[in-house]
Amino acid sequence: MATRPKGKPIMPLAELTGKTTPNGFQWGATLFDFFFVYRIPCVNAITTMTGSKLLKVMESIGESGYAKAKAEVEWAAAEQDPKVVPVANTQELIEAYDLRVKLGIFNSYSMIDSIRESALKITEYQVHNEHPAEESSDKDGERDEDMEKEDEDEEKHRVKEDATEGPAPHAEEDGADDVSDSMDVDSQRSVIREPSMHEDEETLEEEPIMPIPPPPEIPVTSPFHPSHYPSPWPFIPFTVPRVPMLLQERIPLHLLPRTLYVHDPFNLLSVRRWKIVDTSWLSRPDIVRTYTLSFSPAMQEKVDKATKDAEEMEEFKARTLIILRYTRTRQQIENYEPIIEVPLPPYQRRLTKVEEGHLYISPVAKVGEGNHSVVYKTEWELPRDLLTEPHFCKTCMKESMKEEMKKLRESGRWDRMMRAACWGPKGLTQHPTAQTVIDAMEDVNDPPILEKDGEIIEREITCVVAPDTHPIEILRAFEKGKVWELFKKKRNQNSPANAANQMIISFAEEEEVPLPKGSTSSSPLSAAPRVRINPKLAYQNPYNNLCSHRTVTNVCPVPRTTRFTVAAKLSIEHDKHLAREAENYQNFPEHFFQHWSGYNLVPPIRNPVPVHALVPQFFGYYTPVLEHENQEKVKDEEKGDEDEEDTDEEEEASVQKPYLSPILLLEHCGNPIDPDTVSDDEQEECRSLLLRFHAAGWLHESVAARNILVQKCPPTEFPATWLTTEAERSPSFRLIDFGRSRKYTKSEERMMEETAALKLFRVDYGACL
Numbered sequence: 001m002a003t004r005p006k007g008k009p010i011m012p013l014a015e016l017t018g019k020t021t022p023n024g025f026q027w028g029a030t031l032f033d034f035f036f037v038y039r040i041p042c043v044n045a046i047t048t049m050t051g052s053k054l055l056k057v058m059e060s061i062g063e064s065g066y067a068k069a070k071a072e073v074e075w076a077a078a079e080q081d082p083k084v085v086p087v088a089n090t091q092e093l094i095e096a097y098d099l100r101v102k103l104g105i106f107n108s109y110s111m112i113d114s115i116r117e118s119a120l121k122i123t124e125y126q127v128h129n130e131h132p133a134e135e136s137s138d139k140d141g142e143r144d145e146d147m148e149k150e151d152e153d154e155e156k157h158r159v160k161e162d163a164t165e166g167p168a169p170h171a172e173e174d175g176a177d178d179v180s181d182s183m184d185v186d187s188q189r190s191v192i193r194e195p196s197m198h199e200d201e202e203t204l205e206e207e208p209i210m211p212i213p214p215p216p217e218i219p220v221t222s223p224f225h226p227s228h229y230p231s232p233w234p235f236i237p238f239t240v241p242r243v244p245m246l247l248q249e250r251i252p253l254h255l256l257p258r259t260l261y262v263h264d265p266f267n268l269l270s271v272r273r274w275k276i277v278d279t280s281w282l283s284r285p286d287i288v289r290t291y292t293l294s295f296s297p298a299m300q301e302k303v304d305k306a307t308k309d310a311e312e313m314e315e316f317k318a319r320t321l322i323i324l325r326y327t328r329t330r331q332q333i334e335n336y337e338p339i340i341e342v343p344l345p346p347y348q349r350r351l352t353k354v355e356e357g358h359l360y361i362s363p364v365a366k367v368g369e370g371n372h373s374v375v376y377k378t379e380w381e382l383p384r385d386l387l388t389e390p391h392f393c394k395t396c397m398k399e400s401m402k403e404e405m406k407k408l409r410e411s412g413r414w415d416r417m418m419r420a421a422c423w424g425p426k427g428l429t430q431h432p433t434a435q436t437v438i439d440a441m442e443d444v445n446d447p448p449i450l451e452k453d454g455e456i457i458e459r460e461i462t463c464v465v466a467p468d469t470h471p472i473e474i475l476r477a478f479e480k481g482k483v484w485e486l487f488k489k490k491r492n493q494n495s496p497a498n499a500a501n502q503m504i505i506s507f508a509e510e511e512e513v514p515l516p517k518g519s520t521s522s523s524p525l526s527a528a529p530r531v532r533i534n535p536k537l538a539y540q541n542p543y544n545n546l547c548s549h550r551t552v553t554n555v556c557p558v559p560r561t562t563r564f565t566v567a568a569k570l571s572i573e574h575d576k577h578l579a580r581e582a583e584n585y586q587n588f589p590e591h592f593f594q595h596w597s598g599y600n601l602v603p604p605i606r607n608p609v610p611v612h613a614l615v616p617q618f619f620g621y622y623t624p625v626l627e628h629e630n631q632e633k634v635k636d637e638e639k640g641d642e643d644e645e646d647t648d649e650e651e652e653a654s655v656q657k658p659y660l661s662p663i664l665l666l667e668h669c670g671n672p673i674d675p676d677t678v679s680d681d682e683q684e685e686c687r688s689l690l691l692r693f694h695a696a697g698w699l700h701e702s703v704a705a706r707n708i709l710v711q712k713c714p715p716t717e718f719p720a721t722w723l724t725t726e727a728e729r730s731p732s733f734r735l736i737d738f739g740r741s742r743k744y745t746k747s748e749e750r751m752m753e754e755t756a757a758l759k760l761f762r763v764d765y766g767a768c769l
Contacts, residue, residue, distance in 0.1 A: 008047075008061050009040040016060060018053025019082060021611055022591040023692055025600040026050045026081045032075070034601070034608050048606050071757035086594045087248045087715040091388045098245055098542070099559050101232065103449060109239040110232040152358035155385040204275040207267060210658060215288050216261055222385045223560035228543070230452045232559045236262070236281050237379050244379055246668055247564035248313065249400075250593055253299070254306040255386060256620040257357030260291040264361050271374055271570050280366050289660060290620035292494055294551035299586045310352040316488055317347040319458040325476070325530065326467050327510045331527075334513060336419070336426060341462070341532040344471055348390045348539050355380050357563075359663070361568060367668075369707075372577045372739065377668055378568040380619070381561050390539035392471050395549045400535035408533065419731070459501035461487065467506040474507065549633075566619055567668040578737070578741030582621030582664050584738045589696055595716050600697075602688040609683070609688040611733045612714055615720040619638060619665035669734040670711035675761050682710075682731065683761040689735045690757050694750045701740035703756045709734045 021026045026049070028034050033051040038044075055076040059325055064073055065259045099108065107119035218225050262269065265284040266276060278284075295303055322344045328337060356383040365377040408414040418424065461483075463474050466568070487503055540546050546556040572580035592614040599608035673686060686708050693700060714732040744750060 010037065010057050016056045017048045018056055019079070019488070021054045021082050021596050021598075022589070022594075023600070023611075024695060025602050025692070027596075027598050027600055027611070028052070028608060029080045029598045031599065031608060033079055033463040034599070035072070039503055047130060048601055048608075049078075050601065051443070054249055056507060072295070080597075083597050085597050087595065088718045090245075090247075090249045093245045093514070094384070094388060094562050095542075097245060097562075100559075102198055104232075106235060106243075107232050108236045111234050111236055112231060115232045123633070136465050148306075148329060160682045164651075170576065175431055179496050207274040210334070212269060212285060212289075215286070216290060222356065222379070223385075224356060228560045230559065233559045237447075238281060238362045238364055244563040244565050245719070246715075247380065248568050248667055249387060249617070251308065251386070251501050251618055253295070253618075253620075254310060255351060255354055256293055256302045256383070259353045259356045260292050260293070260359055260620075260663070262289045262291055262359045262361065262472075262622075263287070264289055266361075266363050267658075268361050268363060269663075270377065270658055271572050271661045276363055278402075279347045279362065281362060290625040291663060292625050294582075294623045294662075296583050296586055296623050307353055313484060313488070314349045314352055317458055318349050320347065320487070321457045321460045321461055322474070323532070324460045324469070324471065325462050325464045326469075327464060328528070329467060329513055330513055333510065336423070336528070338387055338421070338423060338604075339529050339530045340401075341530055342397075343532070343534060344538075345537050345539055348456075349382065350389075351385055354383060354386060358567065364651075365513060367567065372575045375567055375569050376396075377565055378665075380566045380665065381563045384543065384558070384560050384562050385541075387562070389472070390541055391540055392537075393549050397471070397535070397537055400537060401533065404533045404535040417531055420531075421531075422527050443512065448597075459487075460503075462502070462504045464504065464506040464508055477507070493671040497560050513538060542621060565668055565675045567616070567666045569664040569666065572661075573659045578662055578664055579621070581737070581741075584741050585615070585618040585621075585664075587665075588615060592696070595714065599755050600688070600692075602691045605684050605688055606693070608685055609685045610714075610730075610732070612734075614689055614692055614735060614740070616669045616709075616734055617667035622663045622665070624660035624662070630633065666736075671709060672706045673708045673710045673733070675705050678710075678761070682733070683727045683763070686733050687754075687757050687761065687763075689733060690753065693735060694753070697743050698750055699739070699742055699744040700735065700753060701742065703753050703759060703760065707735060707737040709736055 017026065021027045027500065028050045035049055035051060035054060036046050037054065039050045040049050051072065055073060056068065057065070058069070063069075066073070105120070110116045110119070120283050222229060230494065248519070263286055265281065265287050265288065266279070267274060269289060295721050323341050323713075324344065325339060325341045328339065360381070361379075361381040367375040367377055369375070373654065408417070483505065490503070542556050543560045544557070544560045569578060569581075595613050596611035598611060599613050602609055673682075675683070678686065690700060690703065711732050713730060717730075
């Protein structure tokens with residue numbers, strides 16, 4: 001029997017934590033970074049520990065050179081740091097959807113009557129002319145008849161719904177995904193049209209005739225103006241199968257729409273059980289309610305500061321000229337070619353605030369209903385610029401550079417530039433001229449750029465890049481590496497003006513090429529002058545014009561907006577849970593919303609668990625704005641009370657404004673779990689959510705299976721991955737429903753919730769020890 005080493009015990013010292021995520025738990029990059037350890041020699045007690053922590057322990061006690069653990073020590077030393085994993089690229093998903101629109105497969109759902117009717121005629125022609133029966137075998141004929149019957153049934157259903165059927169399941173979801181307690185979408189519609197299945201006919205109220213407020217005035221400058229929707233956009237809400245896509249990307253709070261126009265033709269915002277017979281969107285006139293974004297006072301101050309900081313940063317970026325200095329290839333160096341510099345177009349200012357968004361709500365997309373609230377899957381329309389970035393065609397840039405250099409050579413200016421730099425076919429021809437002197441020669445180089453496309457240039461950032469570098473990659477690297485913040489901080493420090501307004505960043509280096517044998521040149525091949533050329537370059541947006549290189553794979557034009565699927569939670573009248581839940585979302589730490597790489601050790605769970613987001617993304621809490629008509633009615637009512645004290649109660653009720661629920665917008669995160677069907681690994685991940693919630697100082701106060709949602713795949717995976725087999729899927733889980741949640745002070749309260757979670761999954765407490 002092997003003997004255990006009799007070393008020093010591993011004490012739980014705070015300074016020897018190893019790598020952790022912001023939630024404070026131990027972290028490992030892979031499952032191979034976790035080890036079973038005897039903390040105390042000769043004591044039969046095993047502890048799970050991360051490799052990074054073990055490495056620190058071994059270094060502290062002088063055992064890092066232990067020969068038998070050499071491979072493990074090297075592995076731990078090379079382990080990556082924890083990092084935030086972004087969700088599936090939203091811009092790529094938008095462009096994929098645009099491409100499907102370009103193919104015309106959604107034309108039958110267009111709001112434009114002529115396009116919709118034409119598409120429906122084409123569909124009918126294809127259905128009746130595909131696979132003639134006389135050309136098929138008997139077996140194939142039977143199959144085709146079944147298919148035709150299915151198509152006819154589907155067509156009848158479409159006619160019944162007035163060509164506006166409810167949303168088909170998303171590509172990421174099964175048909176059972178859209179409602180609570182395992183109801184599918186079709187049965188959901190049946191519940192609405194035939195309430196006797198789940199509730200008595202008497203419990204449904206006859207929908208009253210409500211005044212329709214005037215539609216909001218949308219200025220032409222708004223991306224939501226009708227003139228910005230090219231054909232076949234816009235589409236009828238809740239009709240296009242498997243779209244719009246889920247919005248899973250985190251939106252900074254200062255970029256949430258300040259005003260929300262809610263399209264509610266079915267009066268669902270009143271949160272009453274209306275008797276609705278026809279749920280097709282076009283069966284009713286559109287009713288648009290105006291809502292405003294609401295924050296707690298403390299969060300409003302943070303949002304205002306974030307908006308101000310964003311405006312200052314965008315102004316700083318727009319007044320900074322980015323210059324690409326291309327490194328030369330070995331052949332270019334050997335041919336004594338100069339170094340080329342190209343200034344990029346002015347930085348495209350990003351949004352610092354969003355004035356408006358539009359929300360569409362329908363009874364066909366009801367998700368679930370509780371004692372205090374009701375949840376719908378809704379379509380949220382946002383400015384496209386909020387979640388996309390401008391395009392930059394690399395091919396256009398290369399062609400423009402070649403054209404500019406050709407013009408310089410034909411005009412003779414190229415030769416003058418080379419002579420001014422004392423540079424010839426074999427390198428330096430005489431003592432080199434200083435680069436600053438060359439740049440000041442108006443006959444050689446263009447004068448310094450003080451203004452470019454309307455932007456006043458105050459500073460420059462020169463980026464040394466490889467010849468095949470895409471400009472967009474540089475801009476992304478700036479954001480990821482916080483280059484803008486560092487440059488701005490440097491400029492604010494006490495440094496010389498020239499140094500503060502210039503920065504050089506190297507993304508690549510030139511190859512060192514020795515002088516060829518027998519060369520008489522005294523200058524190294526790398527000592528070449530810099531020549532700045534100014535080709536015509538421009539960023540591109542798909543809602544304007546794209547170049548011919550991009551129109552092959554991208555759609556142009558497209559609307560200046562795009563739609564997403566989000567969950568909208570409404571509350572009954574006089575209920576305060578929704579407002580408390582919205583405030584809790586604003587107080588949650590940032591890591592609650594982040595997906596992290598690797599795994600956490602979350603005691604008392606002994607196995608590593610993934611570190612997905614803990615809660616859904618928060619997209620704002622919106623409260624209704626009192627319409628002008630209601631304001632006038634309230635004033636008239638107050639005046640009438642002064643003049644006539646015996647006003648009839650029915651008249652007072654008739655002028656009373658209808659109740660409109662506030663709206664909590666959240667990420668749609670799937671369906672409630674079934675504790676009886678989850679695997680051991682999945683139930684440990686579900687329990688880890690509550691333990692992470694507790695570790696941050698929060699008490700949930702409503703631990704139940706309905707408040708833990710599951711998605712087939714993590715949001716960090718693209719929807720195509722969600723179509724894999726069940727065995728290959730890796731589901732993700734979230735906690736929801738925080739209307740009762742609060743900070744706790746007594747550990748007993750936390751222990752009671754953790755015990756409730758164990759009972760939920762039928763796990764004995766002893767199994768966790």
